Amino acid sequence: MLIDSYDRVVDYLRVSVTERCNFRCQYCMPEKPFSWVPKENLLSFEELFEFMKVAIDEGIKKIRITGGEPLLREDLDKFIKMIYDYEPSIDLAMTTNAFLLKGTAQKLKDAGLKRINVSIDTLKPEVAQAIAGKDVLKNVLDGVNEALKVGLKVKVNMVPMKGMNADEIVDVLEYSKERNMTIRFIEYMENAHAKADISGLKSQELLAILREHYEFEDEGFDGSSPSHYFRMKDGYRFGLIEPYEDDFCKQCNRIRLTAEGHLIPCLYFDEAMSIAESIKRGDIKGAALVLKEVVRTKPEKNRWGGEDSEISSRAFYETGG
Numbered sequence: 001m002l003i004d005s006y007d008r009v010v011d012y013l014r015v016s017v018t019e020r021c022n023f024r025c026q027y028c029m030p031e032k033p034f035s036w037v038p039k040e041n042l043l044s045f046e047e048l049f050e051f052m053k054v055a056i057d058e059g060i061k062k063i064r065i066t067g068g069e070p071l072l073r074e075d076l077d078k079f080i081k082m083i084y085d086y087e088p089s090i091d092l093a094m095t096t097n098a099f100l101l102k103g104t105a106q107k108l109k110d111a112g113l114k115r116i117n118v119s120i121d122t123l124k125p126e127v128a129q130a131i132a133g134k135d136v137l138k139n140v141l142d143g144v145n146e147a148l149k150v151g152l153k154v155k156v157n158m159v160p161m162k163g164m165n166a167d168e169i170v171d172v173l174e175y176s177k178e179r180n181m182t183i184r185f186i187e188y189m190e191n192a193h194a195k196a197d198i199s200g201l202k203s204q205e206l207l208a209i210l211r212e213h214y215e216f217e218d219e220g221f222d223g224s225s226p227s228h229y230f231r232m233k234d235g236y237r238f239g240l241i242e243p244y245e246d247d248f249c250k251q252c253n254r255i256r257l258t259a260e261g262h263l264i265p266c267l268y269f270d271e272a273m274s275i276a277e278s279i280k281r282g283d284i285k286g287a288a289l290v291l292k293e294v295v296r297t298k299p300e301k302n303r304w305g306g307e308d309s310e311i312s313s314r315a316f317y318e319t320g321g
C-alpha cells in the first residue's frame with residue numbers, strides 16, 4: 001500500500017498519455033502554436049504499461065487516462081486492455097473532450113474501460129467554437145451519445161466562465177440530468193497558459209444561480225473525490241470542484257504521470273521525479289523506488305489561497321487536469 005507522510009493512502013493514478021490536444025480551450029492552452037514534447041520523448045504504451053504494473057502491485061486501485069486529448073493517441077484501446085488484463089478489478093476511467101469518441105467508444109468499452117468524464121462547457125455551437133477554437137459541438141454530443149449507447153458510465157465536467165458560458169449552467173445540468181450523467185462544475189483555475197482575461201464563476205455565484213431554479217441539499221464530499229456534492233429534491237446529484245473554497249487536500253489520494261514519465265505528487269507543485277530512465281532500462285525496482293519517493297514527498301496542501309498562493313505554471317494539458 002502507498003501511504004504518504006500525512007497518512008493519506010495513495011491509490012489513484014492519473015496518466016496523461018499525450019499533452020497534444022485537438023482543442024485549444026481558452027482556459028487551458030495557449031492559442032499560438034507552441035513546441036510539443038517531441039514524440040520520441042514520450043513513453044510507449046508498452047513502457048507506460050510496465051509502470052502501470054509497478055503502480056498496481058504497489059497499491060494503485062484506480063487509473064484514469066487523460067491528456068491533452070487521450071483519444072489522439074493511437075491504439076489507446078490496446079493500452080487499456082493491457083491494464084485490464086493485468087488486473088481486471090482496476091477502476092479504469094478516462095477524461096476526454098469526446099470529439100473522437102463516436103468511432104472509439106465501443107472499442108474502449110470492450111477493452112475494459114468503465115467510465116468516462118467528458119468536458120461539455122456549452123450546448124451552443126458558436127460558444128463551443130469560441131472556447132475550443134473550432135467547430136466541435138456536434139462531434140462531442142455524438143460522442144457522448146455513443147458512449148452512453150455502449151454502456152460506459154459518463155460524468156460531465158463544465159468550467160463556467162463569465163460572459164462566455166455562465167448563462168448555460170442550468171441548460172448543461174438539464175442536458176446531463178436527462179441522460180442520467182452526473183455533472184461537476186469546476187471553478188476556473190488560473191494558470192500561466194490560459195487566456196489572460198478569463199473570469200471564472202466562483203462556486204458561491206454558481207450556487208446562487210442554481211438556487212433560483214432548484215432546491216438542493218449539501219451532501220459534502222464523497223470519499224476521496226475533490227467534488228463537493230449537492231442533491232436535488234428529485235434525487236439528482238451534482239458536484240462542485242472548488243479549489244478556492246475547499247480543502248480537498250485532506251482526502252487527496254492521487255498522483256499524476258505525464259506522457260514523458262514525470263511522476264507528479266500534486267497538481268499545484270512544480271516538483272516531479274522521472275520514472276522514464278528506470279522503465280526504459282527495465283529497472284522495475286528503480287521505478288518502484290521513484291514511485292515510493294514521490295508518494296513520500298507528496299505535499300500536505302496545494303498552493304491555492306493563503307500567503308503562498310501562486311498561479312500554477314504547470315499546464316493542465318500536460319498533467320491531465
Ligand code: SAM
Pocket residue numbers: 021027028066067068069070095096097117118119157158159186187188189190191194316317320321
Ligand atoms: N482533453 C480532455 C478533456 O477535455 O477533458 C482531458 C484533459 S483536460 C486538461 C481535463 C480537465 O481539465 C477538463 O475537464 C478541463 O475542463 C479541465 N481544465 C483544464 N484547464 C482548466 C482550468 N484552467 N481550470 C479548471 N479546469 C480546467
